[in-house]
Amino acid sequence: MSKPLPPKLQKTQQQLDRISAAFKQHMTAGRYPEAVREAAKAHALIPKAVAPLSDAATAAVKGGLWQEGIDYAKRALQRNPQHINSLDALAHAYGGLGDWANCRTYGLQALQLRDKNIAAQAEPPQTRENSGGKNIIAFSLFGASSEYIEPAVMNTELAGEIYPGWTCRFYIDGSVPETAVQRLRANGAEIVRIDEGAAQWPGAMWRFLAMDDPEAARVIFRDADSVISQREARAVQEWINSGKL
Numbered sequence: 001m002s003k004p005l006p007p008k009l010q011k012t013q014q015q016l017d018r019i020s021a022a023f024k025q026h027m028t029a030g031r032y033p034e035a036v037r038e039a040a041k042a043h044a045l046i047p048k049a050v051a052p053l054s055d056a057a058t059a060a061v062k063g064g065l066w067q068e069g070i071d072y073a074k075r076a077l078q079r080n081p082q083h084i085n086s087l088d089a090l091a092h093a094y095g096g097l098g099d100w101a102n103c104r105t106y107g108l109q110a111l112q113l114r115d116k117n118i119a120a121q122a123e124p125p126q127t128r129e130n131s132g133g134k135n136i137i138a139f140s141l142f143g144a145s146s147e148y149i150e151p152a153v154m155n156t157e158l159a160g161e162i163y164p165g166w167t168c169r170f171y172i173d174g175s176v177p178e179t180a181v182q183r184l185r186a187n188g189a190e191i192v193r194i195d196e197g198a199a200q201w202p203g204a205m206w207r208f209l210a211m212d213d214p215e216a217a218r219v220i221f222r223d224a225d226s227v228i229s230q231r232e233a234r235a236v237q238e239w240i241n242s243g244k245l
Contacts, residue, residue: 012045019045023055032063036072050079050086057089061096069093084110084117133217135166136190138210139224142175142203149180152224156187162233170224171206173199 019042026035039056046052053076060069070093076086091107094100137159141152156168169190172181181191194206210219220236222228 015045016042023059027059027062032059033065035059036063036065036068039072048079050076050083053079054083054085054089057086057093061089061092064096066093066096082113084113087113133215134213135163136210136213136216136219137163137166137168137228138207138219138221139168139170140203140206141170141172141180141224144175144177144180148224149176151227153180153183153187155222155224155228156184156189158228160188162228162230163236169210171198171209173203 019038023035023038023042026032026038036056036059039052039059042052043049043056053072057069057072057076060066060072069089073086073089073093076083077090080086087106087110091103091110094102094106137155139152139155141148152170159166159168167190168184168188169192170184171192171194173194185191192209194209198206198209204223207221210216210221213219218240
C-alpha cells in the first residue's frame with residue numbers, strides 16, 4: 001500500500017482536484033477566460049509543473065486569446081522544451097495572429113516530436129490487395145446543419161474531377177434530412193445507414209466501418225465539412241505509387 005500524503009500535501013491535492021474540476025467545467029461550457037484563471041491557480045500551487053501552464057495556453061487559444069496563449073505556452077516550454085501540447089498551442093496562436101512563419105516553426109516542431117515519439121511498430125498484417133475493388137472516400141454525416149451538409153454535397157460534386165475513379169460514401173443515421181441524402185446520391189455518392197450497434201458509437205467513428213468492406217481496394221477518411229483538394233489528391237497518389245498498404 002502507498003503511504004498517505006502528509007497533511008500539507010493532502011491539502012494541496014484537494015485544492016488541485018477542485019481547480020481541475022472547475023477547469024474542466026469551464027472548458028466544457030466554453031468559458032475559456034475562466035478556464036485560464038483556474039489553470040493559473042493550479043500553476044500558483046505547483047509552479048514547477050508544466051501541465052497548468054499548458055492547460056492555460058490551451059484554454060487561451062480556444063478562447064481566441066492569442067497573445068495570452070503564446071505567453072503561457074512559452075513559459076511551459078521553458079520547463080520542458082519538448083512539450084508537444086505547448087508547441088501545438090503556439091502553432092494555433094500564431095496562426096490566429098496570422099504569423100505564418102512562427103505557426104510553421106512550432107507546428108513543424110510538434111510534428112517532428114510526434115514522429116520521433118512513435119515507437120517502432122510491428123509489421124502490419126499481410127493482406128491481399130484487392131486490385132479490382134473500389135476506391136472509397138469515407139465520411140460520417142449526421143444532423144441537419146448546413147455547416148456539414150453543404151460541404152458534403154460539394155465534396156460529391158468535386159470528387160469526379162479531383163479523385164477520378166473514387167466513390168464518396170457517407171455513413172449516416174436518421175438525423176440527416178432526406179433532401180440532403182437525395183442530393184448526395186444524385187452526385188453519385190453511396191449512402192450507408194448505420195445499424196443499432198454503430199449508432200452507439202460517436203458519429204465521427206462511423207466512417208471507419210469502410211475498412212471492413214471486402215469490396216474495397218483502398219479507403220481514405222475525410223471530415224464532411226472539409227472540402228477535398230488537388231493537393232491532398234497528389235499526396236494520396238504518392239501513397240498509391242509507393243505500393244505500401
